[in-house]
Amino acid sequence: MKSLKPATSVLKQGEQKPPSNPQQSTKIDKYKIIYSKKAESEFFVDNSALAGFTGERILYMAVRELIENALDSCETFSILPSIKISLKTHDQSNDLWILDCEDNGTGISSDKLPVAVCSFLTSAKYMEKQQRGLFGVGLKMVAAFSTKDTDFPIKVWSKSMEEADECYFELRTDIGTNKPIVLLKKQQHEAESQIEGPSGFRIRVVLRARLLPITKNKIYDYVTQTSIVNPYAFITFETDDGVFSFDRRTSIMPTSAKEILPHPSDMDLQTLKKAISKYSGQKISLPKILCYSFQKLSHEKAKEIISNANLDFDLKDTKISYSEHDLIKIVNICKKTKFQNPNTDHLSPIGREILTIGMMSEYTIVSNKNIETMHSSNSKRDTVMANEVKKLDQDKDDRNIPKIETHNIGVYKSNFSVKVLQPVLTAYTSRTGVINNRPTIIETGLAYGGDINSFKLYRFANKIPLLYDEGSDVAREVVSEVEINKLGITKKQAKEQFSTNKESKRDRVFEVLPIHIFFHICSTKIPYKTAGKESIASEGELKYYMKSCLSELYRKLSTQIRKELKLMEAENKMKLYKHYLPFIVGAITESLGIKNSKLDESFSLLIENHLTKKSSVVDYDVVNDSEPNPDLASAPSLSLSHKPVDLKKRKKLAISNNVSEIKAETIKNTKSNKTSSNSKSSNSNSSLVVSDKPKEKGSVYKNKHK
């Protein structure tokens, strides 16, 4: 104890005295410690990595934060999101970019707006429910970076639900004090109005950053993946490469999350004190306070807990103040007591329908290099497809879509364009469990075949795409550990029959399959591995649930895979058998010692007729007989392999004929937003959807034969 005394005295001295002359530096000055307080804004700007704003990721994070805010703002009040975001070079020599984002969300009322944009740790989202943003940092970070690196004001237009007029602000952040500086504030009347809908929010900032190609791709990935899990959002993304439109493919929205009370097993001293202080002054007994403040806690149960805690005061006395020693006893008892599982009303999973729609029309931005190498017919088809989807949507819910100018789907003037991938089959399954003391919903989806030609893993947490650190994510482990034979095929078959790239040296077999796997984890406390929030740790039973989901998806796909295997086998045999004909004819003519050219011709005709007749009987349900078959008419008679063997065509026809048109059905359901997502009520639910492309049947058919 003695040795500590001088040290404390030094500390006091240091605080009291102004800094002494540095030349007079004594031994004491050398150990002087200065304590000072930092504004939140300064702290976050200095430690921008905490919020993910590092070096080349600044633009990526900025785009991300703005889109997430926009979506959150719409979803809270079940508004179908329409988001226009643009990222364009402003001043190339100084690395200046203009980032502009407009949404049709609730907007922010004019008195709160400057603080909401500029002051760190100010948020409307501090509550127990699933949202994309949580901390009140993202938007402020964008504002602070703009203030820090440029002399441009942050321009904000907002039309709040509560106010009649649109408000226009020019703002900057006072980083030293965490307060907004309002340069300009004015009411915009209808004529100058920027926001068309009943409400909305638009922000335009200038940022200084370098955009490396890899980051640019990440931004594109981010936007496209967002559109997969938010197929109910209409997003246009404008960059120097052109305008990319991501159409709204459904008007069903996930049930929005509701704020809930904390679960008692998650109680700690802080939450308990907060609960009590909330009701202080009101004549409410402690058990009542508990059952008002926590879920799954009846009055009886609360009483029981308190009596178990052996507190020595009168429960009916509502005026006493509780000491922390008493309260911790209650916390301890709660940790030991068993409660009902927490409810999941505060979570908003994507749901089977919506994720399926997202998976069935995956938008991706591709560089045209890739397009050229693909079938020229493919891109044509996609445009047709996309237009169809758009048309369909507009027909069905014309009213719901605000008149945002739609750009052409493919912008071919640049190197990039939007492409829609349609899989042959999708499957969905989900699990609900408690991870990290929080109820967690795990949703998984799988899209297979069709336009998908390679393996890809998609990870989402609370509907936010995770793009970095895939290698260390639990999803990657899960994919590696679930055996491929759950798909009903062996590794060898996977490599030989399903691989789109035969030369691929990857030894992990699943990576040669044309499947996209989607993992979505919803929780108010996602077990992120790092502060960057890019990969999820294998916490508790999370991995177990994920594995069981993936196994289930694989099992569902196996029927399709087996069917394809059979078809492939048949096709291979078909191709081969015509090569047997010369052996047969050769043996006969050689034995008889006579050349009979008629034999060859007659034999191949005979077999061909026989087989086509037979296969059209067998596959009556898949091969449309009324379709003209250009092959039979034009091809020489010896080519036996054509008609019945076109695997892809058969597959597609089979699917289009047999399966109900799920997409059309889901779209019909549009107006009822009440469609509750099934995953909440049952512990696991799942679906298997096969996509249908009835309209393009003909075109596919022709393309295959060119």
Add this chain to the structure above:
Amino acid sequence: MSSEKKNEVILIIKKIMKKISEDVIIQKQMPILDLPKIGYDNTVWSNEKRMLTIGDKKIEVSPDSVKKIPTFAQYLVMANAIKKLLDEDMESTIRGMYYATLSNVGDEKNRQKFWNNQDNSDDAIKAVELLTGIPREEFSVTSKPKGMISGPIKLRVGGDIIDCNLGSRSTSQLIPTNIGDVQIDDVKADFVMVVEKDTVLSNIRKSGFIQKYNAILMTGSGEPDRATRIMVKTLNESWNKPVVVFADADPWGLGIALRYKIGSESLSYDSDRLVTPNAQVLGMMFSDIYEYNIPEVARLTATDEDINRANDMKKKPWLQNKKWQKELNLFLNKKEKCELDAFFKHGFKYLAETYLPQKLRQVGLI
């Protein structure tokens, strides 16, 4: 082989080909090759003939499905190859036929072999036998010789005489597999003794058994080939020589012994030419293990497979006499088996000079 027979075969093959060609060109109908099914499910026991015979199940091979076209092609290609072999007056083993017809089917992308392995081509040879109704010996298609014979018998092969009695203390003659070209000339022996393995045969031969008992010694060296079976049958039925068979005391050995006596499932279509119903299986009985005090160290423990086989055998109609049921029950109880070679534990001459004579005396052959 006489040129007459050769021409007969060629003619039949040509007829088959002609029929197919006419079906296709003139009748415009699918050609069908009709042949009896081969295998355990089309093998029936004939009480009258006392042998396994082929049932009346048929298979139709026709190029009417993707699955059957390769088989159809294989049969025709094999038939044509056999015709060519005869045209050229050559001889070939079944392996030779496999190589002669070996080729790849398909293009760069989809390539497979015309035969997956020699079993396929062997099956095709069988099919040609069945289609033409002529045994393969008469096609000059043979297998590697492995049967052996020693003793007072003369064979005439291609104009030369092989005297199997010459040097019969020290050596045996291979039984030619082109048995169609072999004639038996002169048989002076009193009986024919067939043993399972050539090692046992050479031991018995060396002891002077042939001279002492005036016997012909034969072995199929394990599973007997067709030539050996035909030779045994001919000696028994054309030359009236009693035939006794000795094999190891295990279900496998008993199975081999029964090949001579009742035939086999895979060759049931040809039993009439191959099976010797009068052959007697004398040993080695399971009871001999205990009667002749084979020491425990020389006995072997039966495997699960042995047990299953024995259980199967117990149900077979041809083993429904008391003696065999007793033997099999003994085996199933003791779960012990034994090779003929185990008698060497009693001394090198014990098998030839004690065991075999005792067994033969029991049936009155010596």
